[in-house]
Amino acid sequence: MASPDLRQLLRDRGMRVTSQRLLIDRALRDHGGHLTAEGVHELVEPVLPGVTQQTVYSTLALLSDLGVARRVSAPGPSTRFEARTDDHHHMVCDRCGAIEDLHVRVPVSRVLGASRHSGFAPTSASMTVLGLCAACATR
Ligand SMILES: [Zn+2]
Ligand SMILES: [Zn+2]
Incomplete structure (x- = not known):
């Protein structure tokens, strides 16, 4: 399933609802994990022949801007x-x-x-355990 509101969000911005955008959204959603543009590219290549990794990346960035996906706040x-x-x-x-x-x-x-006290205007905060x-711990 694509995000229920993706079509509407695109229309609200005057952007075209393309199968490319819908399929990239759905691939990320169906996978349910944390993927690089490269990983999403591998998933959608069979259904979007010829799509470039750069296009996948900018579509993922667009989905993040629209609020239906997120950049993972973790090192890598x-x-x-x-x-x-x-x-x-x-x-x-x-x-x-x-x-x-x-x-x-x-x-x-x-x-x-605490971040506000230092004059910072926070939008979110999350923890990363390194x-x-x-699998690696038992190897
Ligand atoms: Zn996560
Ligand atoms: Zn590992």
Whole structure:
């Protein structure tokens, strides 16, 4: 399923609703994980022959701007995207680079408050746990 409101969001911006945009959104959503533009490109290439990685990247950036996807706020060599848009935390494997959602509620209000005290205007805050993923830890 594409995001229910993606068509409307595109129309509201005067942008065309293309199958390319819908399919890239759906690929990210159906996968449910944290993907680079390269990873999404591999998923959509069979249904969008000839689509370039650059096009996939700019479409993912557009989906993030529209609020139906997010750039993952976690370290790594390349930007990852995910369909989950609520504030949440991540575990990042130092060895294989795997990123997983961390299912815990952390009161980030104090963190946000502290940043406001220094004159910063925060939009969100999240935690990143670094270490070894389950697979790498048992290797
Ligand atoms: Zn790992
Ligand atoms: Zn996530």
